[in-house]
Amino acid sequence: MATHPDPPAEALFDLPGPARTPAAGSKARTAGRPKAKRPADRLPVARVVVDTPLPHLDRPFDYRVPASMDEKAVPGCRVRVYFNNRKLDGFLVERVEQSEFSGRLLYIDSVVSPEPVLTPQILDLARAVAERYAGTLNDVLRLAVPPRHGRVEKEAATAEGGSAGDSDTADPQDTGIPGTTEAPPVVPGPWANYPEGPSFLRALREGRPARAVWNALPGPDWAHAVAVAVGATAAAGRGAVVAVPDGRDVAAVDAALAEVLGEGQHVALTADLGPAERYRRWLKVLRGQVCVVVGTRGAVFAPVSDLGLVVLWDDGDDVHADQHAPYPHARTVLAMRAHREGAGALIGGRTRTTDAQLLVEAGWAHPLVADRGTLRRYAPVVKAAGDDRELARDEAARSARMPSLALRTAREAALTGPVLFQVPRRGYLNTLACANCREPARCEQCHGPLAVRGSHAMPSCGWCGRVSGGWACPGCSGTRMRAVVVGARRTAEELGRAFPSLTVRTSGRDEVLTRVPDRPCIVVATPGAEPVAGQGYAAAVLLDGWALLNRMDLRASEEALRRWFNAASLVRPGGTVVVSAEAGLPVVQSLVRWDPGGHAERELAERQELGFPPAVSMASVTGAPEHVRELLDQVELPPEADLLGPVPVDRPGPERPGEDRAPERALLRVPRNRIGALTHALKVAAAARSARGDEYLAQVRVDPLHVI
Structure with a gap:
């Protein structure tokens, strides 16, 4: 386990020593002192992911759990801890009996909320995404878990408590959640226009992880087709995540899901909802009140339990690539999530990207297209x-x-x-x-x-x-x-x-x-x-x-x-x-x-034939010329890696006023099965520079959208 930073003197509390008789006037002298803490009797050590941007601190740190916080300090909750003489936020990811750190541990300062907002599935996915994109776990968690709103948490807890009390006398077979009652047979609907459509729905209805790359027919029926596929998944008692490019597409799928599933069986997550309403809907998903989510790229991390289907519409749109570090793409995240959770996948659009074609040729997914006769009727x-x-x-x-x-x-x-x-x-x-x-x-x-x-x-x-x-x-x-x-x-x-x-x-x-x-x-x-x-x-x-x-x-x-x-x-x-x-x-x-x-x-x-993405994997390093070269000198590249550049970033005309030299970019190319080795080497180099206190000013992007 990683070593712990030096604690502030006022935060060090161990087991209380032998009782002593207080001297006269000692009550006045000790009134302002903090009370001594004792650790929890059960699993007294908590492993916390501290919210720090430094790459060399991208690991959990051990803290003691005070007995007073034993019930609230649950895995997945938000906490505050002392770290390097500062009080920082973090996530408690695990509680264990003892620490591998031989020194004295700090206590958790406070539990911000006992709500377990970081589920084990999302934590596992976030770690995998951080490794895949040469980023830090904290960067991914910022994308996966929305900021907390205490008022919304209290409202949701009160509403949930009231509904739970009413459910004691309700029919246990009528929970209002798709899949908990006997569902009628799935009607193919728009999928009848595709030769493999009914069999795809049947596999989802049976809970099997069917995966398809879908070329949708012309017309507005694509949203209804997505809703029918989600309905087949919900009929099997499993959840679904649908990611679309923008708010207009969210509205179209939202209306189609309401028609197929009924009102209140899904939520839509978009940025224009505002932080409070978005967090309110996100909590419904976390607490299992709904099992279907539709939204833009941020919805790919929605904490849907028992995930049965992931859907990505128009995967070639640039907006599916997040513009915040570590710049993950929704297609890759959803594919990783489907693989890790045994879910089906539907990657659809009017056209087919080379990335989706690669999934077909690799056998990970099967093409789902209409025959030429049907196409002539619609096109x-x-x-x-x-x-x-x-x-x-x-x-x-x-x-x-x-x-x-x-x-x-x-x-x-x-x-x-x-x-x-x-x-x-x-x-x-x-x-x-x-x-x-x-x-x-x-x-x-x-x-x-x-x-x-x-x-x-x-x-x-x-x-x-x-x-x-x-x-x-x-x-x-x-x-x-x-x-x-x-x-x-x-x-x-x-x-x-x-x-x-x-x-x-x-x-x-x-x-x-x-x-x-x-x-x-x-x-x-x-x-x-x-x-x-x-x-x-x-x-x-x-x-x-x-x-x-x-x-x-x-x-x-x-x-x-x-x-x-x-x-x-x-x-x-x-x-x-x-x-x-x-x-x-x-x-x-x-x-x-x-x-x-x-x-x-x-x-x-x-x-x-030419060795271009997505047939190969690439990572770009962009920044000032000296920063790019410093980072490249410290990366131990795998033997299969090719270094292309660095060269000035192409820009029409001279530099803008006030700028020095144009930034440079280097491309690192490896076979697809060696992308893990490349990202690991980049992470190690970034962590080494961070540990030495060097400025980390070169931007690293794995699978950049634009390489020429």
């Missing part, structure tokens, strides 16, 4: 149109910045219903260049990129905000600019001129629409902000495909296909989708044929 017709060659055919098309095929399709479809235009970038004119030589337009003061923020605005710098009304190109002395990247607001203006009789609605970061009426209108939305039309869109136009495909990113084509499929799935069956990209590209052909599985197979095969 719209997809057509591809080139960019520049089409623009010269139609004067109106040139003014609206789209191929003539797209404009013609939109005009015809707008007679019968709403038409969706997906624009990859928000804003107005986000990137400008010289109209003569095509050199990027930059600020004369700080060399930042110039952009136009509105229809009547002058070009201004995106870094310092300086207006550049008299700009001249330093290369050719030209004074005219052209737009390189056109945002959603400028596109809405152009479409308003092309369709003067129709209402143009926009949906993006400033205002995200949830639904639009089923009457003719134009909807301009950025990816992920597309509203739902009641009967589906009559058509969709996916603009500026080059902006998605030409990004310097390993996942550029994968991400472009995901955004296209998500938008195309909102179009009614038989409608038309026009994508503004070259038809001969393999990724475009995957959209035209509606074949996300085929694209994932090809993409993964190419990455296996």
Whole structure:
């Protein structure tokens, strides 16, 4: 067991010595002294995970349990302890008979709450996630256990006590929890459209850990399909965790679960609930009052007991990767949790990521897809149109910045219903260049990129905000600019001129629409902000495909296909989708044929040949050049590891004002079965630097989303 830090003198209390007769006046002298403590008679040693960010202190420490706290100091509760002459929070994870530490132990200062908020399953999962992502247990626990609200705990305890008293006379067969009564047979519902769907539900109903990678059919039925799968799991008396990208998806699944399970049988956990309400719902899960949870990425650690199913929707969305250390991804956490707790798994989406394809090829999960006949009944017709060659055919098309095929399709479809235009970038004119030589337009003061923020605005710098009304190109002395990247607001203006009789609605970061009426209108939305039309869109136009495909990113084509499929799935069956990209590209052909599985197979095969993730595992080390090199010099890499770099982090243009040199990044690559050895080496190096008092300023990310 780890050694203990030096305690403060006032915190050291041992067994009381022999009784002595107090001298005269001693009562006044001893009135302010703390009473001597004695340890608990049973399991007097507590192992506490202290809330400290230092990597070399990432282990439990032993403390004595005072007899006065014997009943409250239960495993999983929150405590306060003295640590290095400071009072810190922590979690009591275990109580034992004796400590391996030979010195004198401190007593626990106080039990913050006797509520066992850290369950053994979540503690085990948190340790595994910390090892997998080269982080500390405390970092993961901050993500897994929400902050305490004492008032909410008291309210919940009072409500639970009252309901418990009423249940003494209630029917023991009617508990209100799914799975405790005889459940009717599971109706396949939307799963009848998939050849393996009924057998998947049957396995969940029987409590077997069925695992599938699901390519959902177009349309809004995906939330109902998730609810049916959860209902089959609940009918077996087991719990479920559903993780989705955002609040809109949470609302859709929340409504579907209420319809399938009934009211009060599940909870939704989202950040916009507020700390108190979120903690209130989280306590319901902890106390077993509900066994089904739906939420965003934070819900993956929900303390559901007897977990039978984990669900992840749209696993390719970047928001599933947590932005707090150690940066875990919801897909990896849920897969680890399903494996450790013997639960089923459903990883679904409109498309299929290479990470999900890897699970299929490894045999961990099976594909769950519809046959081609069913797909033809549900999917719209997809057509591809080139960019520049089409623009010269139609004067109106040139003014609206789209191929003539797209404009013609939109005009015809707008007679019968709403038409969706997906624009990859928000804003107005986000990137400008010289109209003569095509050199990027930059600020004369700080060399930042110039952009136009509105229809009547002058070009201004995106870094310092300086207006550049008299700009001249330093290369050719030209004074005219052209737009390189056109945002959603400028596109809405152009479409308003092309369709003067129709209402143009926009949906993006400033205002995200949830639904639009089923009457003719134009909807301009950025990816992920597309509203739902009641009967589906009559058509969709996916603009500026080059902006998605030409990004310097390993996942550029994968991400472009995901955004296209998500938008195309909102179009009614038989409608038309026009994508503004070259038809001969393999990724475009995957959209035209509606074949996300085929694209994932090809993409993964190419990455296996080239040694790119997810065929291999990678970790990135990013920071100031000296910090990156110091850490790399101290890491004892496994023999199979490849060191790539370090190189400066790619950034368009010069450094920002006030910055020194650009940060550097190094990539460490190992075979997938050696990721544990790599993360262990990184943790050891981080702990060694922390123990020496060195500043730990290099950021380590395992499985980074962007490596190119």
